[in-house]
Amino acid sequence: MSTQQAEPETQDAPDDPAMKGAESPAAEKQKGGDMVDERDESQAEFDGETVHIKVFRYDPEVEAKQEPRFDDFHVPFEKGMTVLDSVMYARDEFDSSLTFRHSCRQAVCGSDAFFVNGKQRLGCKTQISDLEQPIRIEPLPHQEVVKDLVVDMDHFYDQMHAVEPYFKSEDTPDASELEEQRQSRENREKVKMSTRCIWCASCMSSCNIAAGDNEYLGPAAINKAYKFAMDDREEEDIKEHRLRILEQEHGVWRCQTQFSCTEVCPKDIPLTEHIQELKREAVKKNLKFW
Amino acid sequence: MSQSYNRGLVEDFGRWKEFSAGMWAWIFHKFTGWILIGYLFTHISVLSTSLGAAGNEAAIMSETDVYTTTLQGLESLFLIRLLEIGLLAVAVFHILNGLRLLMVDLGIGLEAQDKSFYASLILTGAITVASVPTFLTGVGL
Amino acid sequence: MAERYSSFTPGGTGWFFQRLTAAFLVVALAFHFFLLHFVNHAYEVTFLGTQARMENIGYLLTMILFLVTAAFHGVNGVYNALVNQGLKGTQKKVILAVLTLAGLALVAQGTYVALVMGGMI
Structure with a gap:
């Protein structure tokens, strides 16, 4: 890139x-x-x-x-x-x-x-x-x-890579049993907007918190992770692992819902909405202690 | 992001005209929050005069105990009344914008987040103005 | 940079409690203002009046809960504001300790005051 x-x-x-x-x-x-x-x-x-x-x-x-x-x-x-x-x-x-x-x-x-x-x-x-x-x-x-x-875009790219933005499997499947992994229409609709990111870094640059806290993942990276975490095809363990990256202190919690990123995004991705949804996911996961 | 030289930050107040609604909401919420927690500490300190008042039944019955005199002494000051109105405005804004933020956290009405911010500003102003008579009763200028 | 995010430190509990306390405080703060400025007037407050309110156990407990949640919400809010500014390392630990102590002291003093007002001590 x-x-x-x-x-x-x-x-x-x-x-x-x-x-x-x-x-x-x-x-x-x-x-x-x-x-x-x-x-x-x-x-x-x-x-x-x-x-x-x-x-x-x-x-x-x-x-x-x-x-x-x-x-x-x-x-x-x-x-x-x-x-x-x-x-x-x-x-x-x-x-x-x-x-x-x-x-x-x-x-x-x-x-x-x-x-x-x-x-x-x-x-x-x-x-x-x-x-x-x-x-x-x-x-x-x-x-x-x-x-x-x-x-200099290095920091931005580092944050993007930090969320491990790729679809992966815990074990490599047996080659003889390889099957197409299909996504449902509804699920595709859900992640549709998040796939539109073009890595332009406008959101990161507009974010007040990313400016003060260098470790904050930033809207683009979180949105990238959203795309995979919300994908039905992602395995439970991997999703769990992804949510753990996101719920670090400098992950989703740093978002202060100022909507700056959502307003500047040239691809109209509802970034704040995605970050909020991930916050709720993380809380729900942590509350399930029974 | 260390800068090799200073070209000004976006959130510098010199650029306040470029701030968006959500950014103002955040600034105001934080500012009012600092005031409220600061006030809570002073509030408890002032109320602590009750420790000195308790037990002295005669003074309490004649309303000359240290708690009653301290509070009424403060309330007789015009400045304190003004500050109280300010505190009301701060608290009302923090409550209303707090409700807005709770909605945002629940993912409700995200498209109207700027309008709800303006609404909480206007409501705060209206409630504050309407409360001024109540807050100024019985104080000499 | 990925390794920096490898340790498991959930910030979600704090975030969630900040919201829970917020929901309670919205009601409690509005009630408090209404009761002491519109129903009763602040300039008419006397020890007798305060004592009469605090002798109601429901009111006393509400006020103590109000104090505890407000102290948490406020102190946690201040801490978060500072972390957002990029506070880290030893400084962060020290500030967290100082804020926690201040919050606990506030709750302890406030509870003591409330109990004295209500004639419990």
């Missing part, structure tokens, strides 16, 4: 030594000038609406960008334009060092979650016309910034 997502990043920002060398403060300034020129040009050319975006810039490896700042870009507006389109235009036309992850551009790969106008959103799924300008585009909060809009 992580390698797959890291790929576009290198594509976006080719580590061309010549280019890096050019990023001295003076060159940067000149570049800024170019940018303005181009902007004027484009404005004159299009003679129409432009979109004002303010993009977060930071790069620990470039002296002029070590101090975080916002760069302004004026991008020609087109009907149906998304936030991702606008930053791509800015990168392609104004500043090729502008760095962000993206891949499928259709809300499936989950690489381009940004903090847009104070809310976690998928760049490719957010219409410019729905936003107030200037549009402030920042990297996801609560994750360390690697460069510009690119954040």
Whole structure:
């Protein structure tokens, strides 16, 4: 997952030594000038609406960008334009060092979650016309910034893997008796929404508790576990084991039902509802002491 | 998530305009909770004056025992009355939002969680305002 | 990171009791406010009046239960708020001990006061 997502990043920002060398403060300034020129040009050319975006810039490896700042870009507006389109235009036309992850551009790969106008959103799924300008585009909060809009996703992936997100069996079945393991329609309906997660980390970034408590599994991982724990085909022992992971002190109990995750989820997964259901499951299980 | 530099956190109060209903509910619930547990400790301390009052039948009958005089002395202060109204508001909000949270825990009405938060705010305001006359009777300014 | 979650420490009991006590406290706190501010007025409280209420054994027991649940709910709430802020390690243990002691002291003192008010001691 992580390698797959890291790929576009290198594509976006080719580590061309010549280019890096050019990023001295003076060159940067000149570049800024170019940018303005181009902007004027484009404005004159299009003679129409432009979109004002303010993009977060930071790069620990470039002296002029070590101090975080916002760069302004004026991008020609087109009907149906998304936030991702606008930053791509800015990168392609104004500043090729502008760095962000993206891949499928259709809300499936989950690489381009940004903090847009104070809310976690998928760049490719957010219409410019729905936003107030200037549009402030920042990297996801609560994750360390690697460069510009690119954040370190390692912690998020660690939490996802911590819930052992796979369907498994206690014993390997006899090969001669292998049978299709079918899921009932009703059960599929139950877990349907939880399967839609695209690992974009918007929820984790929006969560107040995950921000303060690094060990908290977070909404995405718990939702992932929900998908398996609620699957009828999961064996009793495995489900028990899964619930034990979830009912750790830093598991489901840390959720304070602020609904932040549910509100930002680009795939509309009812995350809070799933976490609450798992809390009740865990309590029920623990109360069955007879 | 250690940050290599400070770019501000989402829950910084400088960004309060971006807070969602659920986040406000959480902040208020926690804040009122701190007040209520703090009050419980002071409440028991004040009521502990009854330990000094008990046994002195004459003072109790003439209502000059230390418990009665302490409580009535406090109640004669306008400030205390104001604080009591504040306490009522805090308690009512904590109760109403607490009911909301219990519903959320039972998985009831999750889609209306923001509306129920606004409802508990409005109800708290209404109940508090309606109680002001009762709380201010017999106090000199 | 998986190994960090391998030890079995159910936090569910605390969560569940927080909800149970909440359900009781909603009623008890509303009753308490109503009785001492609307039925009786706080500025009219005298030792005699308090004693008369506390001599009713049902009322006395309700108030003690009210105190115990409120102390648990409050102290546990404070502890959870601190854990949510990322409290851990020795600090966490110390805070838990301090809060537990404070809660127990509160219940002990409150119960003693209630019994004296009711003339039981």
